[in-house]
Amino acid sequence: MKGKDRWNDLFEFAMYVLAVGCFVYFLVKGNGAKMFQAVLIVAVLQLIRLIVKWTKTTMFTSLRFCVLLFIFVTMFLANEFGYYGVIxxxxxxxxxxxxxxxxxxxxxxxxxxxxxxxxxxxxxxxxxxxxxxxxxxxxxxxxxxxxxxxxxxxxxxxxxxxxxxxxxxxxxxxxxxxxxxxxxxxxxxxxxxxxxxxx
The missing domain is CATH 1.10.132 (Topoisomerase I; Chain A, domain 4)
Incomplete structure (x- = not known):
């Protein structure tokens, strides 16, 4: 299970990196709405960590993966990259x-x-x-x-x-x-x- 959780850690870290990359890219493009979306992604990831820590709850490995994947699909693919019109x-x-x-x-x-x-x-x-x-x-x-x-x-x-x-x-x-x-x-x-x- 620890090995699987390390994959989740890596997945989450990759989303932080991608969010920062999106923020910089859209800053250059002058797209404030997309910049805000990148900040919101980081805020949501941090909020989940705070809730888990505050409630002293250990997430099932599969649940954590599902949550991270859901954030990636909804906030990155759908909103940040505009895939609603593609998929x-x-x-x-x-x-x-x-x-x-x-x-x-x-x-x-x-x-x-x-x-x-x-x-x-x-x-x-x-x-x-x-x-x-x-x-x-x-x-x-x-x-x-x-x-x-x-x-x-x-x-x-x-x-x-x-x-x-x-x-x-x-x-x-x-x-x-x-x-x-x-x-x-x-x-x-x-x-x-x-x-x-x-x-």
């Missing part, structure tokens, strides 16, 4: 992937909460799977509420002014959550690893 349905792929990540975050929350209950019964794999699923689906809805609010308050166009776009995003997130919950359920049934220790 078909990139936005839907992002929402599908977010369902996977949020499911693992739900598992992390359940694992952390269970470990703090001294003298309590062992964590229930079935409860964990359902919590992961419902947490992920709920967060897909919360994200769309956020997009709706920012679109109306700040005149943005995140939802393309379309109920179809909103519902498709939620459906994609839900599909990602269901697939991940099925994977976790198989892991729980296998019992080769405790559910809360899935890597």
């Amino acid at each position: 078909p349905y990139l936005d839907k792929i992002e929402h599908l992937f977010s369902g996977v990540i949020l499911c693992f975050i739900g598992l992390l929350i359940y694992s952390k909460a269970s470990n703090h209950q001294e003298g309590a019964e062992p964590p229930s794999p079935h409860v964990a799977v359902w919590l992961c699923l419902f947490f992920s689906i709920a967060m897909a809805g919360v994200w769309e509420i956020y997009e709706f609010a920012t679109d109306h308050l700040f005149g943005l166009d995140s939802q393309n002014g379309s109920l179809l776009d909103t519902m498709t995003d939620i459906i994609c997130g839900t599909i990602g959550a269901i697939l991940t919950a099925c994977y976790l359920a198989l892991k729980a049934r296998n019992r080769s690893l405790p559910l809360v220790d899935i890597k």
